[in-house]
Amino acid sequence: MIHLYGRHTSYNVQKVLWTLDELSVEYEHTNLGGPYGGLDTAEFGLMNPNRRVPVLIDGDLVVWESNAIVRYLAAVYGQGFLWPLDPGERSHADQWMEWAANNLLPAFIGLFWGYYRTPEKQRDCAANAKLQRRCEKLYALLDDHLSGRAFLAGDSLTVGDIPAGTSLYRYFEMGLDVNKPPNVMAWYERLMERTAFRDNVAEPFDELFGRLDY
Numbered sequence: 001m002i003h004l005y006g007r008h009t010s011y012n013v014q015k016v017l018w019t020l021d022e023l024s025v026e027y028e029h030t031n032l033g034g035p036y037g038g039l040d041t042a043e044f045g046l047m048n049p050n051r052r053v054p055v056l057i058d059g060d061l062v063v064w065e066s067n068a069i070v071r072y073l074a075a076v077y078g079q080g081f082l083w084p085l086d087p088g089e090r091s092h093a094d095q096w097m098e099w100a101a102n103n104l105l106p107a108f109i110g111l112f113w114g115y116y117r118t119p120e121k122q123r124d125c126a127a128n129a130k131l132q133r134r135c136e137k138l139y140a141l142l143d144d145h146l147s148g149r150a151f152l153a154g155d156s157l158t159v160g161d162i163p164a165g166t167s168l169y170r171y172f173e174m175g176l177d178v179n180k181p182p183n184v185m186a187w188y189e190r191l192m193e194r195t196a197f198r199d200n201v202a203e204p205f206d207e208l209f210g211r212l213d214y
């Protein structure tokens with residue numbers, strides 16, 4: 001039995017929950033981290049010396065780093081679906097995972113923490129405005145790429161959609177007046193049609209408002 005550790009409110013855990021449900025894999029889930037605690041135990045340190053979630057156990061295998069977990073699950077349980085069989089097609093899915101990790105995420109997470117998770121009086125408005133401009137440029141790049149495409153790596157959902165797709169709900173719902181590029185919004189609507197996305201990603205997150213501790 002697969003076991004996932006990590007609080008459901010974590011962006012990185014949500015990527016894995018979404019992936020598991022897309023793949024209809026059976027799993028057990030334990031909320032850890034944030035108000036649930038449990039990351040400072042000796043037992044957890046043996047699973048992940050970084051003391052961060054998510055962590056996935058599949059039999060004897062222990063994996064941490066959310067994108068590594070998403071790739072593992074797709075490779076084992078999603079061949080020809082989330083994990084394209086053709087290496088060239090797969091490289092495009094992979095490319096968007098890397099792009100999200102290295103470009104979109106630093107800007108999006110920076111803005112989410114700088115605006116949404118920081119109490120109003122402590123916010124650095126200039127820094128947040130800069131991060132918002134950076135996000136808008138990156139979502140505009142996604143918008144160009146999505147012209148004539150249903151998903152980031154082609155006509156169907158792949159691992160390439162998971163990291164960037166997981167940002168959409170919080171980005172558009174955190175209360176900022178951000179640009180809404182049409183192709184990105186159409187992609188977001190397509191993701192919203194998926195039960196696995198709605199159940200795990202499109203989840204109210206107001207408990208995180210103005211809360212700087214995990």
Ligand SMILES: N[C@@H](CCC(=O)N[C@@H](CS)C(=O)NCC(=O)O)C(=O)O
Pocket residue numbers: 007010011012013032033034039051052053054064065066067214
């Ligand atoms: N690069 C790591 C980041 C892991 C990470 O920073 N996780 C955060 C939650 S998003 C965490 O464990 N924070 C401590 C906590 O929630 O208590 C990944 O993608 O898995």
